[in-house]
Amino acid sequence: MTLLIRDGTIVDGSGGKPFRGDVCADDGVIKVVETSASSPGRCPMADETIDANGRIVCPGFIDIHRHCDVAALRGDFGLIEISQGISSCFAGNCGMAPVPNAPESRLSLQNYLEPCLGSFAKEVFHTHSEYLKRLRSVPLAINIGFFAGMGAIRTAIKGFENTPLTLGQMVRARSFLQDALDCGAFGMSIGLIYVPEIYSTAAEIAGLASVMKGGKGILCAHMRWESDRLVHAVREVIDIAKKAGVPLEISHFKAAGVNAWHGVLHEAIETIEAERAKGFDVTVDFYPYDCSASTMMQMLPPSYLAMGPEEAIAGLDKRENVEKIRKLFAEGEKDWDNLSQTRGWNRTIISSVSLEENRKFLGKSVTACTKEYGYRDEVEFTAKLLHSENGKVSVISRSMSQDDIDTIARLPYSSLISDSLYGNMENPHPRLYGAFPHFLRDFVLERKVLDLSEAIRKMTSLPAWRVGLKNRGFLRSGYKADILIFDPADFIRCKGAQRLSALR
Numbered sequence: 001m002t003l004l005i006r007d008g009t010i011v012d013g014s015g016g017k018p019f020r021g022d023v024c025a026d027d028g029v030i031k032v033v034e035t036s037a038s039s040p041g042r043c044p045m046a047d048e049t050i051d052a053n054g055r056i057v058c059p060g061f062i063d064i065h066r067h068c069d070v071a072a073l074r075g076d077f078g079l080i081e082i083s084q085g086i087s088s089c090f091a092g093n094c095g096m097a098p099v100p101n102a103p104e105s106r107l108s109l110q111n112y113l114e115p116c117l118g119s120f121a122k123e124v125f126h127t128h129s130e131y132l133k134r135l136r137s138v139p140l141a142i143n144i145g146f147f148a149g150m151g152a153i154r155t156a157i158k159g160f161e162n163t164p165l166t167l168g169q170m171v172r173a174r175s176f177l178q179d180a181l182d183c184g185a186f187g188m189s190i191g192l193i194y195v196p197e198i199y200s201t202a203a204e205i206a207g208l209a210s211v212m213k214g215g216k217g218i219l220c221a222h223m224r225w226e227s228d229r230l231v232h233a234v235r236e237v238i239d240i241a242k243k244a245g246v247p248l249e250i251s252h253f254k255a256a257g258v259n260a261w262h263g264v265l266h267e268a269i270e271t272i273e274a275e276r277a278k279g280f281d282v283t284v285d286f287y288p289y290d291c292s293a294s295t296m297m298q299m300l301p302p303s304y305l306a307m308g309p310e311e312a313i314a315g316l317d318k319r320e321n322v323e324k325i326r327k328l329f330a331e332g333e334k335d336w337d338n339l340s341q342t343r344g345w346n347r348t349i350i351s352s353v354s355l356e357e358n359r360k361f362l363g364k365s366v367t368a369c370t371k372e373y374g375y376r377d378e379v380e381f382t383a384k385l386l387h388s389e390n391g392k393v394s395v396i397s398r399s400m401s402q403d404d405i406d407t408i409a410r411l412p413y414s415s416l417i418s419d420s421l422y423g424n425m426e427n428p429h430p431r432l433y434g435a436f437p438h439f440l441r442d443f444v445l446e447r448k449v450l451d452l453s454e455a456i457r458k459m460t461s462l463p464a465w466r467v468g469l470k471n472r473g474f475l476r477s478g479y480k481a482d483i484l485i486f487d488p489a490d491f492i493r494c495k496g497a498q499r500l501s502a503l504r
């Protein structure tokens with residue numbers, strides 16, 4: 001089928017100046033992109049013609065960071081994504097993935113990941129090949145790619161144990177990663193703030209990631225610290241990637257926590273740019289909001305979680321365990337980003353629970369809940385809530401400064417992502433539904449942090465190049481016809497964003 005899109009404002013993904021023109025595509029491949037003046041006759045026999053006068057015509061958006069591993073298997077997957085212009089997305093981020101999994105730890109993995117990925121309790125896949133087969137069994141409305149998650153690999157080998165991989169275990173880990181790459185994974189992700197990867201040494205991660213040496217994949221890193229030790233964290237992942245011989249993408253780059261604002265970020269950027277100047281391939285991504293979101297479990301001290309997340313949660317009704325974590329929260333522990341201090345209980349908002357009796361906490365900070373409902377302190381409240389919910393609580397954290405996000409948005413090597421979570425569909429962070437249009441409206445149309453062409457480059461050709469997609473991300477002859485047509489005037493402030501700002 002030949003399609004002609006006539007007379008639109010073409011933003012081709014390169015960051016170059018928009019121009020008025022036509023796009024002609026045949027059987028899903030772009031044939032001609034040209035200015036309106038020169039077009040007559042180049043696409044004469046179109047089966048369908050779309051008049052794009054007054055609209056932007058650009059490549060479909062590419063979101064390299066969604067947590068849609070399990071959501072992609074639901075029948076309605078794609079609606080949320082296509083509604084905001086996304087035509088390709090990537091799962092398996094932050095070390096989290098439903099595969100590989102081993103029979104003895106599968107349930108723990110599923111329970112731990114559920115607030116971020118949604119439930120896969122009823123799915124039967126254990127390996128990447130089985131997961132891929134399952135993915136292929138559903139009609140997908142958009143393109144989907146994935147990364148291997150180091151957290152899942154480690155859990156499949158040794159559960160949530162807090163010891164490094166032995167030599168024999170490293171051999172198995174490498175074969176799991178190889179299997180994922182053979183199934184088409186674009187690289188490996190790590191989430192060094194989460195158990196069990198928090199127990200991984202830099203040498204261990206580099207040893208595993210080196211499977212991807214020679215252009216077989218990239219390393220996407222959710223770093224060990226995102227607050228006062230940001231520079232140290234950047235240094236750590238750069239050293240890991242250099243040692244492994246792989247390109248590095250720093251995931252959801254930010255300076256989190258009030259004490260980290262307006263300072264460490266600039267030092268972290270200098271560290272990155274010094275490496276880029278030396279020729280090391282490191283890039284970053286970000287989402288366009290000043291609040292982050294995750295599972296509340298990630299706030300617990302790693303030495304307490306070492307017994308395994310399920311036992312740790314079950315034990316939170318015991319006075320001695322609450323005392324133990326109270327002490328850890330107050331004193332901290334080595335190499336742990338203690339979010340209760342760096343981001344603060346008062347900036348941590350409860351965003352999802354499963355029990356009716358806990359719904360009264362929704363939309364309130366941990367500190368507010370503690371005071372309003374008469375708990376001794378935030379630690380007691382957190383312990384009781386996580387225990388009653390079996391750990392399945394999501395939080396939104398008011399952790400970033402807009403100035404810092406704008407600084408990251410202006411970096412020529414930063415891609416836009418959403419970091420969408422699919423565990424909590426009732427009261428999610430608005431990035432799930434609106435990250436891409438919100439970016440255009442807020443950063444381009446209203447506050448003018450970037451111009452339209454540059455913003456679209458960050459949502460198309462830059463992420464495509466980053467993950468190694470060779471034929472998407474540009475409106476150019478020979479590229480796949482993932483084409484988006486929209487009118488920016490249609491953008492309205494989404495309800496989620498309103499709700500989020502109402503939390504302040």
Ligand SMILES: [Zn+2]
Pocket residue numbers: 093094191222251252
């Ligand atoms: Zn992450």
